[in-house]
Amino acid sequence: MKLIADLHVHTIASGHAYSTIEEYAEYAKKIGLKIFAITDHGPAMPGAPHYYYFANMRMLPKQINGVRVLRGIEANIINENGDIDIAAQDMKWGELDIVLATFHPRVGYDSQGEEKNTEVLIKAMKNPWINAIAHPGNPKYPVNIKAIVEAAKENKVLIEINNSSDFSRPGSYERCVEIAKEVKRAGWKVMLGTDSHFSRMLGEFSSALKIVKEAGLAKEDIVNTSEKLISQYILEKPR
Numbered sequence: 001m002k003l004i005a006d007l008h009v010h011t012i013a014s015g016h017a018y019s020t021i022e023e024y025a026e027y028a029k030k031i032g033l034k035i036f037a038i039t040d041h042g043p044a045m046p047g048a049p050h051y052y053y054f055a056n057m058r059m060l061p062k063q064i065n066g067v068r069v070l071r072g073i074e075a076n077i078i079n080e081n082g083d084i085d086i087a088a089q090d091m092k093w094g095e096l097d098i099v100l101a102t103f104h105p106r107v108g109y110d111s112q113g114e115e116k117n118t119e120v121l122i123k124a125m126k127n128p129w130i131n132a133i134a135h136p137g138n139p140k141y142p143v144n145i146k147a148i149v150e151a152a153k154e155n156k157v158l159i160e161i162n163n164s165s166d167f168s169r170p171g172s173y174e175r176c177v178e179i180a181k182e183v184k185r186a187g188w189k190v191m192l193g194t195d196s197h198f199s200r201m202l203g204e205f206s207s208a209l210k211i212v213k214e215a216g217l218a219k220e221d222i223v224n225t226s227e228k229l230i231s232q233y234i235l236e237k238p239r
């Protein structure tokens with residue numbers, strides 16, 4: 001399956017990643033990737049950039065070396081209300097194209113069991129800025145898969161299948177297959193992200209592709225397969 005975009009990428013700005021935007025753009029061109037999204041961690045994570053970093057993203061060119069660069073963030077869910085660590089005003093100023101949101105440890109909301117996590121994640125999905133839930137298969141933050149996928153479809157929030165989960169969040173694989181199957185059953189879409197923390201991880205989707213194949217997802221179920229789907233399901237989402 002041909003993927004034209006990587007929608008989850010960290011630069012040195014995240015504080016624990018090791019490549020620059022230029023390095024990613026250069027590597028994207030080399031491997032024939034048309035689009036990548038800069039999704040550095042939100043301000044609540046130690047070492048992550050200040051909110052000015054995101055509010056200033058409109059300074060970035062939309063294309064580098066013919067590669068489309070999407071401005072984004074991987075925001076942290078910081079409390080039981082499902083709030084994220086960036087204000088709508090900052091995302092607006094920064095002209096952000098893509099907003100991922102998820103749970104990370106020690107940034108304000110720590111796992112409180114499946115029922116509570118599910119409730120909080122569904123509250124977060126009502127924020128119209130959020131385009132996708134990153135790595136929902138993380139076993140450290142168990143959620144009710146059926147309820148999450150249903151709410152995702154209702155709120156037009158994509159479900160991410162994360163290529164790095166297999167090694168950075170052990171035990172994710174089986175849950176990710178289950179999530180992908182539920183997305184198929186519900187007639188909704190996934191987005192794939194490598195969650196690259198170094199330029200050469202860009203576009204390397206072997207684990208995510210194995211998951212979507214096992215779950216029976218087709219090309220049209222995965223937004224990374226065309227610019228049209230990315231526009232329709234991410235860029236044109238009303239905010």
Ligand SMILES: [Zn+2]
Nearest residue numbers: 074102134135
């Ligand atoms: Zn993450």
Ligand SMILES: [Zn+2]
Nearest residue numbers: 008010074195
């Ligand atoms: Zn990430």
